[in-house]
Amino acid sequence: MNAHVKIFLVGVLGVTLVLVALFVAVYGADSGAILRGVAGRTPLLLSGSADFSAFEGGFAANIVISLWAMALAAVAGTALGVGMISQSAVIRGPSVLVMNVLRNSPWLVVLYAMLYLLPFEVRIFGRFVEISPMIKATIGLALPVTANIAEVFRGGVGSVPTGQWESARALGYRRLQILRRVVVPQAIPIMTPNLMTTYAMLFIGSSLVVVTGTHDVLSVARTVIASDGDHVATAVYLYILYLFFLFCFPIAILTRWLEQRVRVRK
Amino acid sequence: MTDVQPIQGQPAPKPQTQDQSSAPLIELRDVHKSFGSIEVLKGVSMSVRDGGVVCIIGPSGSGKSTILRCINGLITIDRGTVRVGSFAVETLKKDKELVPLRHEVAMVFQQYNLFPHRTVLQNLTMAPVQVLGEKPAVVRERALALLAKVRLTGKENAYPGELSGGQQQRVAIARALAMQPRVILFDEVTAALDPEMVSEVLNVIRDLAREGMTCVLVTHEMRFAQEVADEIFFTDKGVIVEHGPPGRLFKCPNDPRLKAFLDKVL
Numbered sequence: 001m002n003a004h005v006k007i008f009l010v011g012v013l014g015v016t017l018v019l020v021a022l023f024v025a026v027y028g029a030d031s032g033a034i035l036r037g038v039a040g041r042t043p044l045l046l047s048g049s050a051d052f053s054a055f056e057g058g059f060a061a062n063i064v065i066s067l068w069a070m071a072l073a074a075v076a077g078t079a080l081g082v083g084m085i086s087q088s089a090v091i092r093g094p095s096v097l098v099m100n101v102l103r104n105s106p107w108l109v110v111l112y113a114m115l116y117l118l119p120f121e122v123r124i125f126g127r128f129v130e131i132s133p134m135i136k137a138t139i140g141l142a143l144p145v146t147a148n149i150a151e152v153f154r155g156g157v158g159s160v161p162t163g164q165w166e167s168a169r170a171l172g173y174r175r176l177q178i179l180r181r182v183v184v185p186q187a188i189p190i191m192t193p194n195l196m197t198t199y200a201m202l203f204i205g206s207s208l209v210v211v212t213g214t215h216d217v218l219s220v221a222r223t224v225i226a227s228d229g230d231h232v233a234t235a236v237y238l239y240i241l242y243l244f245f246l247f248c249f250p251i252a253i254l255t256r257w258l259e260q261r262v263r264v265r266k
Numbered sequence: 267m268t269d270v271q272p273i274q275g276q277p278a279p280k281p282q283t284q285d286q287s288s289a290p291l292i293e294l295r296d297v298h299k300s301f302g303s304i305e306v307l308k309g310v311s312m313s314v315r316d317g318g319v320v321c322i323i324g325p326s327g328s329g330k331s332t333i334l335r336c337i338n339g340l341i342t343i344d345r346g347t348v349r350v351g352s353f354a355v356e357t358l359k360k361d362k363e364l365v366p367l368r369h370e371v372a373m374v375f376q377q378y379n380l381f382p383h384r385t386v387l388q389n390l391t392m393a394p395v396q397v398l399g400e401k402p403a404v405v406r407e408r409a410l411a412l413l414a415k416v417r418l419t420g421k422e423n424a425y426p427g428e429l430s431g432g433q434q435q436r437v438a439i440a441r442a443l444a445m446q447p448r449v450i451l452f453d454e455v456t457a458a459l460d461p462e463m464v465s466e467v468l469n470v471i472r473d474l475a476r477e478g479m480t481c482v483l484v485t486h487e488m489r490f491a492q493e494v495a496d497e498i499f500f501t502d503k504g505v506i507v508e509h510g511p512p513g514r515l516f517k518c519p520n521d522p523r524l525k526a527f528l529d530k531v532l
Contacts (some may be wrong), residue, residue, distance in 0.1 A: 167379035167438075170338060171393035171445065172368035174361040181396060185383045 004257045008250065015245055019238055026234050038235045041224050045239065048215050057215025059243055062206040065138050065214070069206070070199050072142040077149025082179065084154050095150075102147035107140075107205050114140035115212050137209035137216075145202050152194040156187035193259040200251045204244060217243065291316040291480055292449065297336055297346035299329075306332045308504035309346070314497075316448070317478040321491035321512075324501035325527060330484040333501070334451045337482065338371040339364050351448065369398060372442035376454040378434040380426035386413070386437050387422040390444040398445070405444065412440040416470050432463030439470055450474065452483040488531055492516055500524045 027034050044050055048057030055061075083095030114136045121130045160183045168178040210218040217240055225233045290313035299307040306329045314320045322330045335341045336348050339355050348355035353367050380389050390409035394400045413419055416436040426434050435455055442450050452471065456464045468490050475481050475494045485491055491498060492512045499509040500521070508521045516532070519525045 161377075161379075163375060163377050163379040164381065166340060167373070167375055168381075168393075169340060169361075170368060170373040170375075171441075172365045172397040173393065174365075177396065181392065182381055186381075 004253050007256075008253045011249055011253075012246075015249075016242075019242055023235065023238055034232060034235050037228060038232060038239055041228075041236070044224060045217055045220055045236075045243070048220055057217075058220045059217040059240075061134065061214060061216045062203070062209075063247075065134060065141065065209060065216070066199070066203045066206045068138045069141040069145060070202055072138065073145035073149050073202075074195075076142065076146040078153055080146060080150035081153030081157070082176075084150060085157060087175070099147045099150045102144050103151065105144055107144050108208050108211065110143050111137065111140040111208055111211055114143075133209075133213040137206075137212040137214045140212065141202060141205060141209065145198060148198045148201075149195065152191050152198065153187075155194070156191035157183055159190050160186045189258075189262050193255045193262065196251055196255040196258070200248045200255070203248055203251075207240075207244070290314055291318070291351060292337060292482070293347075293349045294333070294336065295347045295349075297333075297348060298344045299332055299336065299341065300344055306504055307336070307343070310501070310504070310506055311346075312499055312506055312509065314449075314480060314482060317480055318497065319475040319481045319483070319495050320497050320499065321483045321485055321495040322499045322501060323485065323488065323491060323527075324507075328501040329504045330501055331453050334373065334453050334482060334484055337449075337451060338373055339367055340373075365397060369445055370447055371449045371451065372445045372447035373451040373453065374435070374438050374442050374455050376457050378426070378431070378438045378458075380434055380438055380441070382426050385423050385425055386418065386429070389426065389437060390441050393441075394444055394446075408446075409440070409444055412443050413437075415443075415473075416440045417466075430463060431459045432466045435459065435463075435467045436470055439467070439474075443474075449480040449482065452481060452485070454484050454486065456485070456487055486531065488516075488528075500527065502527070 023035070024031050043052045044058060046052075046059045047055050048061065049055070055064075080095055080099055083091050084099060086092045086095065115133075118131050118136050118139065121128045123129075157179070164182055164186065165178055168182045173181065206216065207218055209216050210222075213219075221236050221240055224236055292312075292314040294310055294312050297307050297310045298305070310329070310333055312320075312333075322333060324330055332341065336343050337350060337355070339348075339358055342359075343356050346356070350367060351370055353370070355367060358364050358367060381392070384392060387406070387409055390412060391402065391405045394405040394408075395402050410419075410422070413422060416439055418433060418436055418440070421429065421433065421437075426437065429437065438455075439450075455471070456467050459467060464487070468487065471481065471483070472490075472494055481494075483491070483495070495512050497509060498512050498515045500507050500515070500519075500523075502523050508515065508519065508524050515524070516528065519528060
């Protein structure tokens, strides 16, 4: 892990320095005042409330949305992945088709589509339940990621030697039992780095949910810029860039570390 | 080939006798199998009596391993019949229908195919518990006894990757025995082993043969075949060219192809 810690520290330090340099280059003598102003907006950008009193949006919303979308996509993607390796062409064909459609859909287009495809509210057991922009955003992000996870699943299952299938069949295991008891447990270490990369990609993509009207960090940023003036815009966006970096970079390092461990074990 | 007996409703109880006249436990009649355009089996007929030890020898690519996989239904045949005890194997299509057959016929593979994510003991207990629904405590007792039998007491909690090839193959034999089968199929089980480990695996198989376990072996160990088998089948190009007791077959082969083969391997 030592080499990875070094890369991590160098990366954090380097990116911080570059962003600071950019900041100073843009604002010159005003840097101090602008920095103090933007720093004062931290609670708003992170939680959507002025003093952390409530979590109404902001960067926290991006995290929550990304986690829910990942959970949804993990379930749907596994199901789709099982469908894609089905022996029955009736199941396999449509599964592969759905995967290809989803994987080749631009995320922003899917998000817009959700906005107009999903109703404002649905009736469940006689009660009207509102589908909030956040729910639409979550579903919209989960759809393309479902395709990615299905592909990761298929690849992971395919990397387990066929002898494992054969010996499990000889012991009387049925197909789905083999997946659950024998193949998937062996595929998980191989799939994990890919899943983490997928999550990091999803998290970065969560910045797109602003188009659905969700109060994510970008929507809060717009409010801040509107109230504090256009001159803070660069500072605010640099700040948000830094937030995303701080969240995703550790995931990337951890992924690399896991990848190496899997390779060594093989 | 012995005369055909009507298929019994119940599998015959394990006879203590060496009665040659009883219905064979395994009987293949005119089995054909093609993979794509390549015809691997071109009308194979053979029978194995209960408690018999049969070796299938022949050049590589002659369909030896395919014959084994027809017996336990790992591959479906195109034409002919395969009968094991009371099962008409070629009529079993669904995974579920094959479970009782898999209980009767166990298999040991060239590449061991142990489950690397499970301990040695778990490799033995998994299928009896998860497939046959037996009580874990009972299976555990049996598994420990079987590990003692293959001289691997003390390795219960090791993972397959920590064992030598010979040890892994002995675990695989114990795993097959844990299903309490009537027949064990051995598919070139010593071919992947270092020479010094071959005898430890053959010793275990010899013990089983002496105890009256019905064994069908595909092997290149001619001396071993000569020693343990009561019948040898020589296959070439998808047909059984010659068969008979090892004494006669090895000393005075009739078929020129068998003569040529024996000249090469002995």
